[in-house]
Amino acid sequence: xxxxxxxxxxxxxxxxxxxxxxxxxxxxxxxxxxxxxxxxxxxxxxxxxxxxxxxxxxxxxxxxxxxxxxxxxxxxxxxxxxxxxxxxxxxxxxxxxxxxxxxxxxxxxxxxxxxxxxxxxxxxxxxxxxxxxxxx
Numbered sequence: 001x002x003x004x005x006x007x008x009x010x011x012x013x014x015x016x017x018x019x020x021x022x023x024x025x026x027x028x029x030x031x032x033x034x035x036x037x038x039x040x041x042x043x044x045x046x047x048x049x050x051x052x053x054x055x056x057x058x059x060x061x062x063x064x065x066x067x068x069x070x071x072x073x074x075x076x077x078x079x080x081x082x083x084x085x086x087x088x089x090x091x092x093x094x095x096x097x098x099x100x101x102x103x104x105x106x107x108x109x110x111x112x113x114x115x116x117x118x119x120x121x122x123x124x125x126x127x128x129x130x131x132x133x134x135x136x
Contacts, residue, residue, distance in 0.1 A: 021123035
């Protein structure tokens with residue numbers, strides 16, 4: 001039995017599933033940056049967001065430079081450069097000319113693939129029906 005909230009929220013199950021998916025994906029992406037047992041105790045969500053932006057550019061066939069990444073995720077270029085350098089240091093990405101790419105092994109092998117699939121399947125089990133309604 002769910003509690004009665006003092007402020008009602010529309011589509012609570014779907015919103016909760018989306019929020020849970022966002023948190024779980026952020027934590028999974030963060031975990032994929034560091035080798036097992038070497039992750040810091042505090043998560044750097046900006047580092048994770050920069051890593052995901054690099055992966056997105058690479059996956060879409062349009063690797064980005066630091067300025068493009070800064071525009072995409074709406075962060076100052078100095079923040080982006082600091083995070084990009086940290087990702088290079090961790091071996092997650094590499095810079096070729098002025099563009100950023102996933103490190104070749106990571107580009108070919110998805111770390112934590114089973115974890116990502118589980119997160120997405122749980123979220124889409126709840127979100128699928130509402131998304132299919134928008135197709136009608």
